Amino acid sequence: MSKKTTKNTPKKPNKSKRSIPTTLILISILLISNAVTLYYFMFMDESVLMSDVPMGIADVAGASEDYIGKTITLIGYLVYAGGNYLLVSNPLFYFNNSLDVGNHVVIGGTIPDALSQSVGRQIAVRGVLETTDTDDGLMGMLFESFFDITFEVTYPGVYTDTRYQPYPEFVLIPHVFDATAEKYAVLYSGGIQPGKDYSRYWNDIIYMYFILQMHGYQSQNIYVVYKDGVGEDTYTPVDYPATHDSLDTVFGLLSAEMGRADTLFFYTTNHGGSSGISVWNPMDAGGALTHTEVSDWLDSIDCRNMIVVMEQCVSGKFISYLSAPNRVIMTACKNDESSYSADTEGNWDEFVYHFMSALVGFPWNSDGSTVDADFNNNGYVSMREAFIWAAAMDSRPETPWYNDKDDGIGYNVIQVAFGSGPWSGDNVYLNDPPLP
Template sequence: MSKKSKSTSKKSTKSNRNTPITLILVVVLLVSNVATLVYFMFLDESVPLSEVPMGIADVAGASEDYIGRTVTLIGYLVIASGNPILVSNPLFFFNNSLSANNYVVLTGPMPPLFAESVGKQIAVTGLLEVDDPDDGTLGMPVDSFFDITVEVTYPGVYTDERLVPYPEFDLIPEFFDPTTDKYAVLYSGGIKPGKDHYRYWNDIIYMYFILQMHGYPSENIYVIYKDGVGEDTYTPVDYPATHDSLDTVFAELSEEMGRADTLFFYTTNHGGSSGISVWNPMDNTGALTHAQVSDWLDSIDCRNMIIVMEQCVSGKFINYISAENRVIMTACHNAQSSYACDDEGNWDEFVYHFMCALVSFPWNGDAYTVNADFNDNGYISMREAFIWAALMDSRSETPWYCDNEDGIGYNVGQVIFGSGPWQGDNVYLGLGPPV
């Protein structure tokens, strides 16, 4: 054997001997680190638990170890429905996916200057408690806090507030069509207190006014909203967001509506793969399923249906509810979250731009021109309104469109450049061009 071969053999043998030693050292170090962490967190009273900052998921996953103890949690400060919450990631608030594992309700009096930290990542210290025993949502009073980031780093509206736009509504011209009876159902479930964000109410009241502008009598507009009580005295709420309410409303509509009429069906709030959320405190039977919504819509025999859905996973409905006389627009595709506005204001992104398209006006007062009349005929068709809303939508969602019975959702590029024919070119919320 050559010297080189012997040398290589010796190095290989030495390396093989060192490998188990290295592994043993790594294991010893890992065990030592874990033991040290456990010791200082649970055994050594000289290092209080409150001085060990943790993520929300850390305590939510082992809440029995932390309930009743003072902890420090890191998250983003959001004001939801007037209530401060700490969210592990602001996207969970913007895309309607808050759960017991990603947010904590902040209770009690808020410290001075707390409002200046809205939207920032902060560390909050307080006594951890159970806020909602039904779903395990945690809560804590704010004993102290400090900012981790000095400014808001992710675009969005972090203070969920009711809008009061009613004086402005009088300044907008009407687009009244007296030739047909029009009916509408505006729906928002909200799930439970704390998840019933005010932006859903804002989506409802603006759409309610737009419908009135386009010839929908108030007595023909059914508002189905969380617990059946509105957030102000201007927009009437008819029913709570329950299965029974939908049964009642569609039973009435099936008797009242005729084949020359139009139905506008509009949903906003939370959704998922199983359907659309209800108001859980008044209905514990689960979501409004795709099959149930399909049955309700099928009970109506009318000329046109315009269906706009804002909730998460709304695109999944297209396969269930598409039909020859229906124009369907959803904020996202069939396996996607939908989002709140990033910088327009406290609405949801897709329906905000849809509502702007219908009136050729930016509702937040921004200095830009809204013109969805792409064929310059003086009227906004439903296909044009969808194209404008989808093009202006800057969130991570893919709006879908369908105006035939093929059950397929089309993205904005397909709707712009597709050959059609598109039924939505001849469907208008109010008065259309002379035939």
């Protein structure tokens, strides 16, 4: 009798059962272990004081009433700006001008010199939490002690807000310009309020001022509208405080002075947002300079060329309002982006640092290198060439925009460098080339 052979049919896998990745198991174990450890130190081990358990700034900000007046330990990145040490939950909040009550505290009290060695590092600071500004709820910490968590700067950037002085190279650069037409400029920085009026804004202003002078802009034709109306050094005169009334005055003067053969250079470096450009709040309670207000001011000027350079956050939103014939507009970022301070070059804003370097042919950090943005080798750097250089060299997470087509559209560096023209910015310069 023959045996009936049967095949061993493999069982189908049960699709309802899935293997759990080993990595996920390890992560879960670590998270549970950390939670148990934290719970133990906070609630069971009486040898560890609650004030010594490090906490995040956002956690404390969300329940500040529970901690005001108590000794706590906070973790963050150390920044020195506006004359104060700041503990910031993420350095990007400082670099892109978005500090608020939920992401930083001001460190006060008697601060040891050793703290300066930890600027840029992630540290833990122990002290008494207090309210430093009752109007907006900004928190401060009365310093007691600190220790480093990291011993190197892990994210590139300038963590010390340093005010620069003019370099001696200025006197070596020839002033080459066409004196047949008048050139005017408005350099603007609002600063919002004390503590947020970072020195890099002043650095951006003073070097742009000198660059304009190198290119034939007479000092009496350059209007500096800055913060509270007081300059930070003896080199650069400040004409007006950063208020609505000041710009009403300045553009009223310009509309009366300027002729159709003249050029206007309008430059802003400051805090910004979706509503516009910040003013100096202690002297102006009217809110931001809106897109419509800036458009109206510029429209009051009838001139040959107008160059608009904007560094503030959300600056790209201005393009749709300001785009017009004979205008070259460049912004540090798109209409929904933050703009950033420089990462490795020094205490500047990233985009305008490279823009200024393109105009003078060398970087402002004096590293001995040169900059050649004269791509067509005609001996002059046009506004389109300066934008291409600045945008290509910009290494921050921002997207510079450009417009000279009177179509209200912001173009990125790839479109401007390789897109079809004509580009009117090819024929717009700070110093006009001699007529053929």
